[in-house]
Amino acid sequence: MVAQIVLAILLMLVILLQHRGTSLGGAFGGEGSVYRSRRGAEKFLFFATIIIAIIFVLLALINILV
Numbered sequence: 001m002v003a004q005i006v007l008a009i010l011l012m013l014v015i016l017l018q019h020r021g022t023s024l025g026g027a028f029g030g031e032g033s034v035y036r037s038r039r040g041a042e043k044f045l046f047f048a049t050i051i052i053a054i055i056f057v058l059l060a061l062i063n064i065l066v
Contacts, residue, residue, distance in 0.1 A: 004063065007056040014049045018042070 001063070004056065004059050007052055007059065011049070011052045011056060014045055014052060018045050018049065
């Protein structure tokens with residue numbers, strides 16, 4: 001149970017740290033549709049979000065079954 005709380009907080013932080021299009025147009029979906037690849041910290045945050053979310057869901061399923 002404690003692990004789920006910690007993972008939920010980590011997941012919220014990682015999601016909030018990902019910022020794409022900080023201008024006013026980005027806030028309303030008017031971001032430029034230019035393809036660009038993720039690099040550095042942005043790439044790390046992206047993969048960390050996926051991994052933390054998968055672990056969170058697995059722990060939730062295990063918690064339900066036990």
